[in-house]
Amino acid sequence: MFAARLFRRLVLCTAVVCLVPPSLLAALGVSSLFPANAATGVCIDTPLRVTFDAVPTVGTSGRIIVINSGGTVVDTIDLSSATQTRTIGGTVYNYRPVIVAGNTAIITLRTAVLAYGQTYRVTVEGEALRDTSGSAFAGISAGAWSFSTKSAGPAAGTSSLTVAADGTGDFASVQGAFDFVPVNNSKPVLINLRNGTYHEILLLRNRPFVTLRGEDRRQTVITYANNANFNAGNNRAMVGIDSNDFTLERLTLRNSTPIGGSQAEALRTNSTRCFASNCDFSSYQDTLLINGAVYFSNCYIEGDVDFIWGSGVAYFYRCETRALRRGYNVQSRSTAGRYGFIFVECAVTAADGVTNHVLARTDTTSFPNCEVVFLDCVLGPHLTAAGWLVTGTGGTAGLRFLEYRSKNLVGALIDTSQRAVGSRQMTDAEAEFYRVPANVLGGWAPPVSTDTSSPAGLVTASPAGSSTRLVSLAVRSFAGAGEQTLIAGFGLSGTGTKDVLIRGIGPTLAEFGVPGVLADPSLKLQQGAVVLAENDNWGNAPALLAASQSVGAFALAATAKDAALLAGVGATSYSAQINSADTGVALIEVYDAATANRNLGLASLSARTVLAADDVLIAGFVLSGTGNRLVLIRGVGPTLTEFGVGGVLTNPRIEVFGASGKIYENDDWTAEIRSVVARVGAFTLPAGSKDAALLVSLAPGSYSVHVRGPAGVGGVVLVELYDVP
Known part of the structure; x- marks a missing residue:
């Protein structure tokens, strides 16, 4: 009888409306909880996670309640509230307490509601999370989910911390580690960030000498959809750094605000002596806002409108800037007597179909003295012949839109005869001045990068002469x-x-x-x-x-x-x-x-060989002469399977050593070097493969290349060196 009634209801369904009542539809099923029920040793900053057997959605009612062992409610997230706030780095932000990633609902509690050495119970009302049809799930009742936190945190003054999304570190969130560093800190603190995706808004204020180092550039990701519509003013940036002597290494910052979602920086900083190395920065409008002094080495920055901007000083060395849509790369608001944004040996590229782009723009009525410099850079065909956009009534006498020996993607000098009025080509003496970062960074000499895991910013031909x-x-x-x-x-x-x-x-x-x-x-x-x-x-x-x-x-x-x-x-x-x-x-x-x-x-x-686990293949070469030479270096493992080779090294890593020690390293290659690969006659690597490759400009001297796999892993591997004329 029940089956007959259900059949009659099913046949009444149309493409738009189904008359089956929600009570007869399959509800979301919980696949796992994090922390697991009855887990111990939990970090006090851990986000809670509920993973379902289907994609959930966040409800507009229902509560998530956390209660300690004494029966006190320490946090209540009421999803019927239109605005939720959280204190981050001492500043109150609007935030999303529940974010969905795939089949997982990530629940971020308010700051400092959990304490060490405590046990907590979590209740989730069914209306808080729903399936894609809008049906509520069964909920998690009191007593079904509990966990206990660590007995204590790191000792005060600890100088090396680990953040791990899986809870195996000192902290489970980046902000948790930031908050551990004392205000007005006076000694270096290293925060090691393990692979994972961290859904966070971050603020580091008045805590200098901090290094945030990711485990892997592309597998260590901080992401959030923060923007001016959600948090106004300085609070709109996903990551805000207001602490001098900050270092960012080997990770991705991705502001996930969609196109047209207003200003949405991935990184904002007002600080000096900041260093970013081997990082990817992604957003659309205003990806980087620099009002302090920052040195970027071997970084990738993508966006569309003024996606590198601010009133500060920024030196970009061997970086790639990629336009996702038609717009403008740079808007500097530097003033007379102050340096602006300097790009040295960088690549300026664009997504497929992008045209009529410019290097930088300014309105001279407001910013008549701004400075943007492109020195020995590779420029894509998406740029206009004018190259720059100059508007306004302030004149161009103080404008510093400077360029030197710009090349196209195959290394030929670009015709700059049609460049915009107000821009000019630098002299050799000016170019030599800008090659020294300390000249524009107030005497500060940034550290040398030892990783080129995204080598697109390198020039693609050896220097003329x-x-x-x-x-x-x-x-x-x-x-x-x-x-x-x-x-x-x-x-x-x-x-x-x-x-x-x-x-x-x-x-x-x-x-x-x-x-x-x-x-x-x-x-x-x-x-x-x-x-x-x-x-x-x-x-x-x-x-x-x-x-x-x-x-x-x-x-x-x-x-x-x-x-x-x-x-x-x-x-x-x-x-x-x-x-x-x-x-x-x-x-x-x-x-x-x-x-x-x-x-x-x-x-x-x-050379090809079979590496035992933890063994290393070593290649060496000597360069002799005058001037730098471009060399392509590859460590190929996974792609060897396309040639019928079995038992390959699944994820090779290459390291380059010179007289001073390790100078470059790479794990996974990037596609921007394909034009060079074709030119030297090397076989193509598939996009996204785990092979390794570097394109490096080297001075005369002796060098060695080490190829190895992950710890405990061996296999067949090929090392290649190519001279790039």
Whole structure:
């Protein structure tokens, strides 16, 4: 009988209205709670999470109530209230107490309502959360959800804190860690932010010397839809920094306010000596508001209207600014005698379909003396020929819209003859002045970045007039027989022929403290399947000895069982191979033995090996000459599966070391280097792959590249080096 009645009701449904009463529809089911029921050791700042078996929506009535073990209500969130407020960093903000992300409702309690060493019960009335049809869920009754907090927090004065969304750190929210730092703090405090998405408005005020460091640039995300319609004035920014000497590293700040949602900064700061390195900033209008002094290194900033603006000083080094829609990149409100926004070796790009964009705009009636500088930057085709927009009645005598050697995406100088009146090209002397950050940052010399995980801001061609070239290549790894043969591919470009010295080192590595060396390497030089030359023991041959001394290679004992050969090569690809009856660590070296012949030179190196867990593949190279040289470096693992390779290293990481130690590193590559990849003839990496790549401009010197996987992970990996002319 019931089934018949239900069937009759179902057939009355139309595309617009269904006559099935809500009581007969399936309600939301709770899949999990966080903290779990009866959990212990919970952070006092933890957001509560209810995960359902379907997407929930936030109700317009119903309450969420938190009660301590003594029966006292410590917080009540009444969703019938149109406005909810929360104190953040000492300032009262409007906030959304419940946010939905996927199937999870994230509940943020008011500040400091939970205490250490306490037990709490949570009640959620059914009307507080509903399914997408509007039906309330069953609710969480008193006694069904409880948890106990940690007995105590970090000791006062702790200088290193961990924030983890899963509750395994000192705090579960960034603001919780910010609030722990004492007002007028006088010593460095490092806040390590583990991977996760943190739905927060943040404010750090009068707490200097704080570093917020993400675990992974793209997997550590702070996001919130804060804007001028929701919180007016300075409170509209998602992250507000009013503390000097603040550092932000390796994370993403994403203001999720939709298009047209009013001013919505991802970051606002009024502070000095602030440093942002290897970060992504995303919004639409007014992504960055800089009223202090900030140095940005290797950052990505996207938006549409004046998405970098303010009255402060900002120095952008090797960053990418990306226009999401037609508009203006920069609006500086700097005054006479004060520096503005300086972009050095940056990339100015746009989303597909964006046109008629400009670098910066100003109304000279209000801001006749503002400064915006683009020095050695790569500019996309979305920019107008005028490049700048100057309006108003204040004249251009004090305007400083400056540009120097702007290039297009393939590295050719841009025609600037049609640039807007009021802008001009800098002299060489002016350019050299702006290359030094301390000149515009009040004498402050920012720290050097050691990560280029989004290298789009780098120039895409070596500097004109540079004589620097690759003069030697090397790779060190495990070697043996058969599939354990160590193979290094190398290529030359140019015309004619020249000699190269190739060495296969095993036993002599022991003199440098390397354990487990290959006792008796055998060396072959091949072009395709053709063996061009081979050697077992180098035998102190006069030609090999002279060549080794000429290129500055380390000495080999006359009786050493290392291998070496000298061969004439041309502009093509070769492989050097080491094998042996036994196994051990070996080194392949390739030297340009005729550097005076500049018609032909080393152009690439590649090596593939199987890394054991926690092992490392090391490649080395030497640059010689005058001026910088651009080098593309890749660590390929996942993409090898497209070539039929199994057991690959799933997430390789590359590190570049120079004379001063580690200077660059990368985990996951970014797509902006594709034009360079095609130019050097390398195979394409799929968008979003976990392979690693760097495009770096290097001075003459010796460098090494380390390729490794995550802790405890091994697999097949390929390292590649390419000279980029």
